[in-house]
Amino acid sequence: MYNKGDTSFLVRPKFMSMESATAALERIAVYTHRHNLGKVTVVMHGGEPLLIGRRWVQQLLEEARCVARANGVTLNVTVQTNGTLLDADWVSLFNEHKTSIGVSCDGPKEWNDLTRIDFEGRGSYDKIRRAIELLTATPGARWGVLTVVNPETGGSAVLKHFVEMGVPSVDFIWPDYNHDRRPPWPEGMLANYFCELFDYWYGLPSPPRIRWFESAISLLLGGRSEHDSLGLHPFADIMVESDGTWEPLDTLRICGDGITRTGLDVRSCDVEAIWDLPLYQMGVRSPGLLPAKCQACAYKRVCGGGYLPHRFRHDTGIANPSVYCADLIAVLSHIRERIAGDLELAGLLASPA
Numbered sequence: 347m348y349n350k351g352d353t354s355f356l357v358r359p360k361f362m363s364m365e366s367a368t369a370a371l372e373r374i375a376v377y378t379h380r381h382n383l384g385k386v387t388v389v390m391h392g393g394e395p396l397l398i399g400r401r402w403v404q405q406l407l408e409e410a411r412c413v414a415r416a417n418g419v420t421l422n423v424t425v426q427t428n429g430t431l432l433d434a435d436w437v438s439l440f441n442e443h444k445t446s447i448g449v450s451c452d453g454p455k456e457w458n459d460l461t462r463i464d465f466e467g468r469g470s471y472d473k474i475r476r477a478i479e480l481l482t483a484t485p486g487a488r489w490g491v492l493t494v495v496n497p498e499t500g501g502s503a504v505l506k507h508f509v510e511m512g513v514p515s516v517d518f519i520w521p522d523y524n525h526d527r528r529p530p531w532p533e534g535m536l537a538n539y540f541c542e543l544f545d546y547w548y549g550l551p552s553p554p555r556i557r558w559f560e561s562a563i564s565l566l567l568g569g570r571s572e573h574d575s576l577g578l579h580p581f582a583d584i585m586v587e588s589d590g591t592w593e594p595l596d597t598l599r600i601c602g603d604g605i606t607r608t609g610l611d612v613r614s615c616d617v618e619a620i621w622d623l624p625l626y627q628m629g630v631r632s633p634g635l636l637p638a639k640c641q642a643c644a645y646k647r648v649c650g651g652g653y654l655p656h657r658f659r660h661d662t663g664i665a666n667p668s669v670y671c672a673d674l675i676a677v678l679s680h681i682r683e684r685i686a687g688d689l690e691l692a693g694l695l696a697s698p699a
Contacts, residue, residue, distance in 0.1 A: 347393065350522060352599035354607055358589045361398045366590030367406050370612040375417040377617040385420035391596075393588075396431040400439060407443040424448065426492065428462065429477035430470050437484050447489040448517070449477055453504035457496060475511070482512040490515035490555070497535040501543025508554065515555035518543065520575065522600050524669050525659035537676035544681055562681050565648040575653035578646065581629035584620055586612055592619065594626040601658040628664055629654055635665050649674045 347355060371388070378386050388410065390403070407423060414421040424446040432449070440447055451474045452458040459469025481489045491513045493504060501518070508516050520536065523529040529536070547553050561571040571577030585593040585606070592610040599606055610619045620626050628635070632654055640651045651657055652668020659666050668674055689695035 347596070347599065350600040351527070352603050352605070354599070354604050355393075358587060360393075360588065361402075362586070362588045362590065364402065364405060366586070366612055368409050369590065370586045371406070371410050371413050371421070373612055373615075373617055375413040375419055375421065378419040378421070379417040383419070385422060387422045387424060390423070390425040392426070394428050394431070395425055396427050396436065400435065404439055407439070407445065411443065422446075426450065427477075428470060428474065430464075430473040432477035432480065434480065434484075437480060437487060441484070441486055441488075444488070447481065447487065448492050449474060449481070449489065450492050450494075451478070451508075452493045452496065453499060454507045457499045457504070460496070461494075478511050478513065490517065492517045492519060494519045494521055495536065495539060496521075497531050497539040499539075501539045502546035505543060505546060505554075505556075509550070513554055515557070518556060518558055520653065520656070520670060522597055522655060524600060524656055525666055527600065528669060533672050534676065535673075536670060537673040537680075540673070540677040541680045544677070544684070548684060559681070562648060562678060563685060566678070566682050566685060575656075576649060578633045578650045581632055581654045583629075584617060584626075592617065594620065594623070595629055595654060597653075597655045598625065598629075598658070600655050602660070632657075632664060635663070637665050637667060639671075640667050643675070645675055645678050648678055 374386060374388065378384070390406070395403070403425075410421045410423055423443065425440065426448040427450070429449040429451065432447075437447070439445075450462070451471070452460075452462060455469065455471040455475075458471040458474065462470045462474075464470065478491070481487045491508055493508075493516060495501070495518055505516065518540075521529065544559055547556055547559060557573045558576065561573040561576045565571055565577055571579070574581065574583070581595055583595045585596045587593055590612045591608055592612060592615060593606045593608055596606065605625065608620060608623060621630075633650065636646070636651045640646055643649075649668070652670060652674060654664060656668040656670055657664040657666045686695055
């Protein structure tokens with residue numbers, strides 16, 4: 347949001363007005379009912395959403411409950427926070443409203459504090475750890491950790507750290523780069539990270555959830571994905587910015603300054619107003635825009651060509667494989683071999699003649 351080239355945050359308010367938030371919730375609930383979706387997930391994100399204050403968030407959660415009930419739909423509300431402001435009162439509020447909590451943390455102190463720092467350059471790990479310890483000690487709390495991968499660290503060491511703290515689930519996020527702004531690491535480095543991480547996770551007697559691995563295994567076995575960066579599916583996420591405008595997938599901001607701006611205000615535009623915008627349609631049509639290399643790939647159904655922003659190039663749009671193509675294939679091949687080996691040992695898969 348702040349350091350990948352997009353500057354649109356500079357002309358937006360720091361906080362969303364309650365008027366915009368209420369209008370967005372009402373239109374989302376009506377949209378959910380109108381299209382018979384039954385339920386949708388609403389994520390409070392940022393920046394840091396807890397900076398807006400407990401009273402505002404409580405009003406939002408109460409409004410979500412009211413508009414959902416009035417329209418006969420379910421709005422699953424979650425919050426993604428850096429954890430530095432999380433305390434017992436916040437956790438109690440989220441528990442009361444059955445709100446899931448994601449805490450951003452990149453591993454042990456020496457690694458987390460490389461990038462997760464405050465305006466004075468101080469690391470955030472100590473505050474994050476207190477938040478995690480609070481969540482671990484809170485019965486009924488729905489929570490997990492999100493960590494952005496740094497392949498210069500060790501995947502198993504990061505996961506071991508979280509396991510020792512009692513974290514129930516971890517989302518390991520591939521860093522956001524594309525063909526115009528390529529990753530700073532050599533090809534294969536992320537593959538090594540994820541393969542080593544998978545082996546450690548796969549060998550744990552009671553592993554925490556890692557949705558990327560679970561979805562990869564499910565897809566390899568013919569099932570479905572629960573992760574937006576795996577599988578052949580449209581990218582249909584819709585954002586509401588702090589100025590109250592509908593926007594397509596927020597991570598597309600790495601593809602160009604102001605590229606996601608639409609001018610579609612929630613107070614005057616239904617959700618469907620975004621449908622016909624070229625950038626949104628690009629996401630909806632993403633499986634059909636895969637290049638010939640992806641169409642012919644054995645892992646097409648599993649990786650889906652990669653996460654949408656990671657496929658982008660200024661002259662060809664998303665008609666490209668992921669910038670992580672080679673690493674994705676290496677990781678998926680490794681997982682496939684491990685799963686196939688276990689199925690063969692169990693007598694559920696015939697060995698080749």
